Amino acid sequence: MAERSLLLDVRNLHVHFRVYEGLSRVLDGVSLQVREGERVGLVGETGCGKTVAMKAAMGILKSPPARFPAGEVFLAGRDVLKMSPTEILAMKGKLIAMIFQDPLSSLNPVFTVGQQMFDVIRYGRRRAGDGKRAVRATLRRTAIEALLSVRLPDPERMLKMYPLELSGGMRQRALIAMALVNRPRLLVADEPGTALDVTIQAQILELLKGLVKEAQIAVLMITHDLGVVREIAERVYIMYAGQVAETGQAMAILDAPEHPYTKGLMASVPRLTGEVLAEGIPGTVPDYTEAPPGCRFHPRCAHRMDICGERKPLPVETAAGRYVACYLYGGESHV
Amino acid sequence: MMPSDQHGLRKPEDSRWAAFRDRLSRGWYKFSRNRISLIGGAMVLFFVFLASFAHFVTPYPHHAGAYTDFANAFEPPSAAHWFGTDSLGADVLTRIVFGSQISFMLAGVVLGISVPFGIFVGLLAGYVGGKTETLIMRITDIFLSLPALVMALAICAAFTPSIDKAMLAVASIWWTWHCRLVHGITRSIKTEEFVQASRVLGASHLRIIFRDILPNCASPIIVKITLDAGFVILVGAGLSFLGLGAQPPAEDLGTMISIGSKYLPERWWMTVFPSLAIFLIILGFNLLGDGLRDALAVEEGV
Amino acid sequence: MQFSYFLLRRLLYTILVLFGLSILIFIIARTLPGNPARLALGPFASKEQIENLERTMGMDKPLPLQYWTYITGIFRGDFGLSFQTRRNVALDIAHYLPATLELVLVSILWVLLLGVPLGVMAARYKDRWPDNLVRIFAFVGVAVPPFVVGLVLQLIFSYLLGILPTTGRLGLMTAPPTHYTGLLIVDSLITGNFSALGDAIAHIILPSFAIAMTGIGQIARLTRGSMSDVASQDYIEASRGFGIPNRIIAFKYMLKPASIPPLTVLGLTFASELSNAFLVETVFAWPGMAKYGIRAILRKDFNAVMGVVLIIGLAFVVVNLIVDILSGYIDPRIRKRQEEA
Numbered sequence: 001m002a003e004r005s006l007l008l009d010v011r012n013l014h015v016h017f018r019v020y021e022g023l024s025r026v027l028d029g030v031s032l033q034v035r036e037g038e039r040v041g042l043v044g045e046t047g048c049g050k051t052v053a054m055k056a057a058m059g060i061l062k063s064p065p066a067r068f069p070a071g072e073v074f075l076a077g078r079d080v081l082k083m084s085p086t087e088i089l090a091m092k093g094k095l096i097a098m099i100f101q102d103p104l105s106s107l108n109p110v111f112t113v114g115q116q117m118f119d120v121i122r123y124g125r126r127r128a129g130d131g132k133r134a135v136r137a138t139l140r141r142t143a144i145e146a147l148l149s150v151r152l153p154d155p156e157r158m159l160k161m162y163p164l165e166l167s168g169g170m171r172q173r174a175l176i177a178m179a180l181v182n183r184p185r186l187l188v189a190d191e192p193g194t195a196l197d198v199t200i201q202a203q204i205l206e207l208l209k210g211l212v213k214e215a216q217i218a219v220l221m222i223t224h225d226l227g228v229v230r231e232i233a234e235r236v237y238i239m240y241a242g243q244v245a246e247t248g249q250a251m252a253i254l255d256a257p258e259h260p261y262t263k264g265l266m267a268s269v270p271r272l273t274g275e276v277l278a279e280g281i282p283g284t285v286p287d288y289t290e291a292p293p294g295c296r297f298h299p300r301c302a303h304r305m306d307i308c309g310e311r312k313p314l315p316v317e318t319a320a321g322r323y324v325a326c327y328l329y330g331g332e333s334h335v
Numbered sequence: 336m337m338p339s340d341q342h343g344l345r346k347p348e349d350s351r352w353a354a355f356r357d358r359l360s361r362g363w364y365k366f367s368r369n370r371i372s373l374i375g376g377a378m379v380l381f382f383v384f385l386a387s388f389a390h391f392v393t394p395y396p397h398h399a400g401a402y403t404d405f406a407n408a409f410e411p412p413s414a415a416h417w418f419g420t421d422s423l424g425a426d427v428l429t430r431i432v433f434g435s436q437i438s439f440m441l442a443g444v445v446l447g448i449s450v451p452f453g454i455f456v457g458l459l460a461g462y463v464g465g466k467t468e469t470l471i472m473r474i475t476d477i478f479l480s481l482p483a484l485v486m487a488l489a490i491c492a493a494f495t496p497s498i499d500k501a502m503l504a505v506a507s508i509w510w511t512w513h514c515r516l517v518h519g520i521t522r523s524i525k526t527e528e529f530v531q532a533s534r535v536l537g538a539s540h541l542r543i544i545f546r547d548i549l550p551n552c553a554s555p556i557i558v559k560i561t562l563d564a565g566f567v568i569l570v571g572a573g574l575s576f577l578g579l580g581a582q583p584p585a586e587d588l589g590t591m592i593s594i595g596s597k598y599l600p601e602r603w604w605m606t607v608f609p610s611l612a613i614f615l616i617i618l619g620f621n622l623l624g625d626g627l628r629d630a631l632a633v634e635e636g637v
Numbered sequence: 638m639q640f641s642y643f644l645l646r647r648l649l650y651t652i653l654v655l656f657g658l659s660i661l662i663f664i665i666a667r668t669l670p671g672n673p674a675r676l677a678l679g680p681f682a683s684k685e686q687i688e689n690l691e692r693t694m695g696m697d698k699p700l701p702l703q704y705w706t707y708i709t710g711i712f713r714g715d716f717g718l719s720f721q722t723r724r725n726v727a728l729d730i731a732h733y734l735p736a737t738l739e740l741v742l743v744s745i746l747w748v749l750l751l752g753v754p755l756g757v758m759a760a761r762y763k764d765r766w767p768d769n770l771v772r773i774f775a776f777v778g779v780a781v782p783p784f785v786v787g788l789v790l791q792l793i794f795s796y797l798l799g800i801l802p803t804t805g806r807l808g809l810m811t812a813p814p815t816h817y818t819g820l821l822i823v824d825s826l827i828t829g830n831f832s833a834l835g836d837a838i839a840h841i842i843l844p845s846f847a848i849a850m851t852g853i854g855q856i857a858r859l860t861r862g863s864m865s866d867v868a869s870q871d872y873i874e875a876s877r878g879f880g881i882p883n884r885i886i887a888f889k890y891m892l893k894p895a896s897i898p899p900l901t902v903l904g905l906t907f908a909s910e911l912s913n914a915f916l917v918e919t920v921f922a923w924p925g926m927a928k929y930g931i932r933a934i935l936r937k938d939f940n941a942v943m944g945v946v947l948i949i950g951l952a953f954v955v956v957n958l959i960v961d962i963l964s965g966y967i968d969p970r971i972r973k974r975q976e977e978a
Contacts, residue, residue: 060877089880098878105871110894110968119889120879162969178879477657480950484912492934492942493665569782573916576784577931589782596788596920600796607792610785618780625776 004035006074007095007186007218008057013071015049015056015242017288018064024288026052028242028296029071029312034186039212039219041233041250043226045265047285049242050222054188056081057220058098059088076185094124097179098188102195103171107163113174114159117143117181124182146177150207169200173207180211186218194225205231226269230254235321238262241286241296243312248322258324261297295325303328355550362554362630372626378619386436398425399433401584412604419604422594427604430591431612437587438616441502441571441580442564448506450560453513454552458544460514461521472518478511483566484573491579498587501580505570509563516559520552554631561627565620572613588613647961651954655947656708662946663704666939707943716947717940721932726944729929734948735819736806737914737925740848742820743841744910745903747849748856753899755853756860757892763865771857778854783913787847787920794843802840804922811836844921848913852906856899863895870894897968904960908953 015027026049034040044050055061057073059080073080076095080088100106108116118139140159147155150173163171172192179187192208193201209232212219221232229236229250236250238259246259257263264281283300286292292299298308307327315323316330366372390396394417404424412419418427460471478486483505490504524530524547533543574580575589583590588609595605707717716726759771795803806821807813814825814833822841825834867873868891876890877883918927926945933941965972 058878060874086883089877089882092878092880094880097880098875100871100875100878102871106875108872108876108890108894109970111890116876119876119881119885123881123885124879164970164973175875182880473654473657476654477661480654480658480953481946482908482912482949482953484915485946485949488915488930488934489662489942489946490665492937492939496935565780572782573784573912576782576916577919579931579934589784592785592788599788600792603792606788610782610788614781614785617782618776621776621780 004037006033006035007076008032008034008220009072009074010053010057011072011074013053013056013073014069015052015061016067016069018067019289022289025291026242026288027056027071028291030239030242030244032237032244032247034218034220036185037216037218039209039221039232039234041229041236042220042222042239043224043229043236043265044239045224045285048239050239051190052242053239054190054220054222058092058096058188059083059085094182095184096186096188097182097184098190099172099175099179099192101191103168103175104163104195106175107171109163112160112162113166114140114143117146117159117174117178120178121146121181142181143177146181147174149180149211150174150177152177168196169204172196172200172204176204176208176211180215180217183215184217186220187212188220188222190222191224192221193228194223208232226254226265238265241291242288243296244315244325245297246322246324246326247315248319252319252322258318258322258329259297259326260301260303260328264300295327351547351550355553358554358631362627366626366630369626369629371622372630375619375622375624375626378615379623382435382616382619383439385432386439389432389436393426393429393432395426395429398429409598409602411602418608419602421591421605422598422602427591427608430586431588431609434581434586434588434591434609435612435616437498437581437585438568438571438613441498441505441587442567444502445506445509445567445571446560446563449509450513450556450563453510454517454556456510457514457517458521458548461518462525462540462544462548464522468518471514475511475514478508479515483508484570487570487574488577488579491574496579496582498575498581498585501571501574505567505574509567512563513556513559516555517552520555521548524548524551558624558628558631561620562624565617565624568613568620569617644958644962647958651958655950655954658950659708659943659947660704662943663707664700666937666942667700667703707940711947716944719933719938719941719944721936721938721941726940729941730926730944730948731819733924733926733929736923737918737927739820739822740841740845740918740923740925741907741910741914743822743845744849744852744914745907747846748852748903748906748910751849752853752856753860755857756899757864759857759861760864760868763861768861771861775854775858778850781850782916783847783850784916784920786850787844787917790843790847791920801843806837806840806924807833808836808840844917844923847917847920848910851909851913855902855906859899859902860895863898864891867891867895893967897964897971900960900964900967904957907956911949911953 010030010032013027013030014025017024017026030049030053032040032042032053042050042054052061052066056066056068057075057080059073059075068081071081075091078091083091107113118136121139121142143159144155147158152158152170152173158166158170158174166174176192189208193204196204205228208219211217219232221228223229233250235248236253237247238245238253238261240261245261246253246257253262254266257266261281264279267279268281281300286296286299292309294307294309294311295301295313298304301308305327313325313327315325317323318329385392389399393399402423402425404420406424407420408422408424410416410420410424416426416428418431421427421430456471460468481489486508487501487504490507491500494500494503530543530547533547538546571580572587572589572592575587576593578590578593581587581590583594586594591609592606592613595602595609598605710717714725714727716730718724719726719729722729755771755774759768762768791803794801802808811833814821814828814830817824817827821837822834825831825837873886873891876886881890914925915927915930917923918925919931922928926948929941930945932938933945
């Protein structure tokens with residue numbers, strides 16, 4: 001397979017926050033990559049820092065209070081952390097689109113779907129260099145096409161409706177339409193569908209998968225739900241407490257997890273049959289102002305060794321394209 | 336400290352008042368950290384102290400009330416008279432302090448009458464509901480259909496201008512705000528499930544009112560009373576300024592300003608100092624009330 | 638469809654409230670101690686003259702009948718006779734109302750043109766010095782009695798600096814423009830009378846600002862709070878995520894939802910402005926409703942008092958209705974709530 005170009009390249013990112021209790025070291029050397037057209041999942045439980053990582057990568061993390069003591073983020077080759085907010089914004093419309101968790105709170109309640117969509121299209125085109133001012137008819141046409149592509153019935157009526165008049169599923173579809181209408185190269189989705197009923201969520205994911213496959217859009221899907229990963233992602237990063245535990249092909253990891261945390265994660269998915277229905281992982285997620293040194297999972301790990309608490313393990317390649325950050329698989333420590 | 340029975344479990348009856356007490360102590364902590372509210376509190380205490388001990392703290396206590404000394408009239412501020420003298424020769428500083436007495440008395444009487452009445456009526460409306468509620472809220476709406484000052488003016492129209500009639504007028508409007516406040520809270524709590532549950536368990540209406548509803552009203556009412564004090568003094572001063580409140584020689588600050596304004600700009604001290612005084616008093620109450628609102632975590636709009 | 642139904646219901650209800658108000662004031666005004674007839678005729682009037690006047694004013698009839706006569710009269714435009722001017726109160730009001738109306742309208746202009754931008758600025762520079770300055774101004778604005786503001790402004794700008802006039806609507810030397818609306822600014826604009834225009838504006842600046850002080854502070858504070866609330870909302874972040882430029886976001890997507898709380902307060906602001914007008918008109922010897930109304934109160938001219946009260950009540954109610962309609966128009970969530978109620 002030819003090497004596809006790198007859209008998002010996060011290298012050894014550290015993010016700290018100054019908070020009341022001290023210094024919250026949320027991200028401790030996170031690296032991840034998304035290439036053109038590939039679908040990547042970023043998985044971890046709530047509080048593991050995945051949203052922070054995503055926001056930092058998108059350049060929307062407010063810089064005080066966040067600080068970036070080390071690491072780099074490259075979006076289409078440009079260093080995001082060094083860019084000004086205006087430059088980031090300029091790049092965003094052309095390159096990236098984002099959808100967030102709750103479709104209701106993502107839509108401005110006092111504007112109709114149409115009004116919001118027109119603005120998205122209008123400013124996206126302007127940035128794409130479409131100099132002439134978009135004619136209203138063109139905007140309408142583009143908007144209706146977009147709404148049709150997400151299988152919303154009666155798009156003309158939908159344009160005149162306000163967010164509160166739509167159901168959760170319809171809102172999420174409208175948001176997806178808005179995100180994809182300007183043909184971004186990367187779609188970042190933060191737990192889409194968590195706010196929806198399970199059946200609706202399944203439909204939305206199905207739809208999303210179809211759309212991005214067809215348009216060759218790269219996806220960074222952030223989620224805590226392994227089912228979603230299985231459905232959409234080709235490759236996956238498992239995160240714990242601000243560190244990447246392992247990464248590789250999604251199916252490979254889900255079928256045969258290597259990192260103790262991932263194993264614990266798989267085991268805690270409730271099963272309908274079998275002797276053990278579910279098992280939790282003992283202990284709790286660490287406090288980022290007093291994060292454990294070395295591998296942050298070590299206090300909860302059944303296989304911990306002394307070195308685990310001293311220095312953070314470097315990722316080890318256990319198979320082609322598969323990396324685990326754990327001393328159990330050999331590997332040297334971080335300097 | 337939450338009360339507990341012999342097993343160390345918290346007794347549910349007291350938990351809502353306990354929650355309020357907890358809110359109070361946490362509120363005090365937060366309040367004491369907020370410089371602005373402390374300043375407001377200090378100002379209020381200062382002025383109340385001055386007014387309460389007017390006889391002892393003013394340089395010429397005999398200048399209060401009916402006093403004339405035309406020889407010394409219209410003296411500009413000097414060492415003998417810090418704020419100068421007025422048209423009758425009385426010391427302005429002294430009269431300001433005695434005038435503030437009247438303002439505070441106004442606030443005290445008005446709030447003392449209207450708050451309990453308003454709470455009672457609000458509870459009644461919110462709890463009993465039905466036709467009583469409709470009737471009470473309609474009457475409230477009627478009283479609120481005019482701005483406060485205008486309504487007070489209209490009521491004052493019925494009587495000869497005097498300070499007690501002014502107090503009556505303002506009091507007869509003021510209960511509506513507290514009625515509305517308490518009514519809203521009562522209604523929202525009454526529909527909560529735990530209330531229905533306690534009714535099933537046999538709790539009497541009175542118990543529910545005292546145990547569940549009133550503690551929730553306590554914080555907003557405290558904040559509102561503080562802010563009201565400032566506002567009532569403002570309205571009272573307005574009435575006096577128009578000639579409908581305190582009448583000479585028992586002037587309050589509004590009357591003083593009204594009289595003083597006739598002598599602008601040459602005898603400016605007769606207007607400026609009472610104006611300053613009333614501004615600081617109202618400001619003090621506002622700062623205090625705002626700080627309390629912050630400390631007791633009450634929403635805006637109260 | 639549903640919205641106009643809601644409107645109708647609101648209208649009906651407010652008419653009811655106005656009726657209630659009229660009954661309340663009527664009872665107060667007419668069952669009061671003190672004899673208005675004697676007051677009007679002076680201390681040397683004979684008993685006969687007083688009784689005559691009382692009969693003319695219908696004071697000998699039972700109270701409910703008096704009320705009925707009065708209310709039916711209103712619908713004919715007959716607001717009863719004023720004790721002082723001996724003519725229909727409606728005429729008196731028509732004479733004095735424009736002055737007050739003009740004053741209050743200009744005050745509202747101040748509130749909108751100063752209050753909103755100050756609030757937006759305070760939100761933009763949150764917790765920095767512009768914000769703190771605006772908050773101090775708002776506090777002071779609410780704490781100072783309006784007549785004090787009026788007096789201070791008079792002191793500074795009229796007496797000390799001498800750049801603005803002290804009292805009245807027009808200077809003694811200026812001829813008023815031809816009367817169309819009674820609003821001097823409007824009339825002088827219509828007739829192209831620019832010297833009168835300038836003079837009228839000069840006279841209205843200080844009193845209108847004095848009235849507006851409280852409102853400016855309240856609206857500024859509310860706009861600030863509301864803007865900063867909206868700014869932290871998810872949908873603003875989402876629109877940034879969609880690549881909409883910041884300028885558009887600020888002036889369109891933030892301002893619209895943020896304008897709702899200030900709008901609702903505008904109704905209350907108007908009410909406080911009406912009250913403030915009473916005080917400020919006295920300071921500036923403004924020939925408006927205040928002068929008429931207060932004289933009516935002191936002379937127990939109850940028809941006049943009723944007239945003034947009803948007009949103010951009506952104005953208040955109309956403004957609140959407009960505010961409700963506007964809120965419903967801007968924010969569909971409010972519209973829904975209104976329709977459901």
